[in-house]
Amino acid sequence: xxxxxxxxxxxxxxxxxxxxxxxxxxxxxxxxxxxxxxxxxxxxxxxxxxxxxxxxxxxxxxxxxxxxxxxxxxxxxxxxxxxxxxxxxxxxxxxxxxxxxxxxxxxxxx
Amino acid sequence: xxxxxxxxxxxxxxxxxxxxxxxxxxxxxxxxxxxxxxxxxxxxxxxxxxxxxxxxxxxxxxxxxxxxxxxxxxxxxxxxxxxxxxxxxxxxxxxxxxxxxxxxxxxxxxxxx
Numbered sequence: 504x505x506x507x508x509x510x511x512x513x514x515x516x517x518x519x520x521x522x523x524x525x526x527x528x529x530x531x532x533x534x535x536x537x538x539x540x541x542x543x544x545x546x547x548x549x550x551x552x553x554x555x556x557x558x559x560x561x562x563x564x565x566x567x568x569x570x571x572x573x574x575x576x577x578x579x580x581x582x583x584x585x586x587x588x589x590x591x592x593x594x595x596x597x598x599x600x601x602x603x604x605x606x607x608x609x610x611x612x613x
Numbered sequence: 614x615x616x617x618x619x620x621x622x623x624x625x626x627x628x629x630x631x632x633x634x635x636x637x638x639x640x641x642x643x644x645x646x647x648x649x650x651x652x653x654x655x656x657x658x659x660x661x662x663x664x665x666x667x668x669x670x671x672x673x674x675x676x677x678x679x680x681x682x683x684x685x686x687x688x689x690x691x692x693x694x695x696x697x698x699x700x701x702x703x704x705x706x707x708x709x710x711x712x713x714x715x716x717x718x719x720x721x722x723x724x725x726x
Contacts, residue, residue, distance in 0.1 A: 535713065546617075546706050546717035547657065590656070597710035598645050600659040600672075 505604030506530065507591045512608040521578040523607050525591030528572040534595055536567060538576045540587040541606075547590065550576065581611045615641045617709050619718035626697055626725055633693045634721045636707030642687035643709035648680075651704040651720075663690045697725040 508526040515521040527536060535554050539547040551558055551565045553574070558565045564577040578585055590606040616639040626632050636646060644665050649657040661671045661682055669682035681693040694701055702725045708715040 537714065539717075541657075544704070544720070544722075546619075546708075546720045549714045549716060552713060597713050597715055599710075600647050600662050601657075601708075601715060602659065603649075603656040605656055 505602050506593050507604050509589070509591055509604060509607045511605060512610065514610050514612055515578075515581050517583060517611050517613050518580055521581040521585065521609060521611070523576040523578075523589050523591075523609065524573065525576070526573045527591070527593050530571055530593045531595075534593045536565065536571075536574050537592045537594055537601070538563070538565065538589060539592065539601075540585075540589045542584075542587045550589075581609075583611050583613060585609065586611045615639075615709065615711060615716040617707065617716045617718040619705075619707055619721050621721060622719060623722045624724070626723070628698055628725055629696055631693055631695045632697055632723060633691055634705055634707075634723075636690045636692070636709070636718050638688050638709040638716070641709070641711065643711070644687060645710040646684060646690040647708045647710065647715065648682060648690075648692050649706045649708070651706060657706060660692075694723065697723070699725045701725050 535552045537552040538550040541547045553565045567574045588606040588608050618637045620635045646663040648660045651657045660675045661669045663669045663682050663684040665684045671677045684690040706720040708717040
């Protein structure tokens with residue numbers, strides 16, 4: 504079973520910031536928080552990951568709470584191409600198979 | 614990010630035949646590759662972990678004699694669906710593990726008639 508809980512769907516206006524929450528209250532000390540997204544009928548795409556510090560890359564920012572029990576993925580300026588299912592996953596690293604939950608279907612509205 | 618390819622992208626086969634799907638990491642060497650399956654309107658489910666030069670590790674409920682995995686080199690893993698049946702129709706996706714993240718292939722749509 505997935506160790507994360509996400510809202511099933513969210514809407515966001517194009518050009519605005521999309522904030523996607525994730526709860527992972529049973530995360531272990533050595534597990535990272537990963538975010539992937541899947542556009543319809545394609546393979547998932549890696550977005551970002553973090554352990555306990557906030558992280559930012561060219562795609563998104565990841566905010567992890569101090570107790571590490573929840574996190575938020577931020578897409579700063581959402582575009583229509585960001586419409587996808589976003590998966591929050593906790594994992595020990597690249598050598599571990601991933602357990603996908605149901606994810607959040609983010610719909611960017613024009 | 615790293616590039617992972619899959620071939621074929623789509624395949625239709627008759628019930629009882631076998632189908633081989635290839636997964637290649639194009640610009641890095643992957644000691645570990647993974648195979649996932651995704652049914653319509655469902656999430657990805659891990660089928661097996663493929664380690665270069667050793668036997669694959671299958672998840673509970675996945676038949677190792679039906680889904681044969683070979684990881685003969687650091688850039689290639691293959692999944693063979695043997696004696697395919699209509700219920701094996703699905704979207705099969707591979708990934709290659711890097712230090713922290715996994716890079717996914719584009720997926721193979723298998724339809725068994």
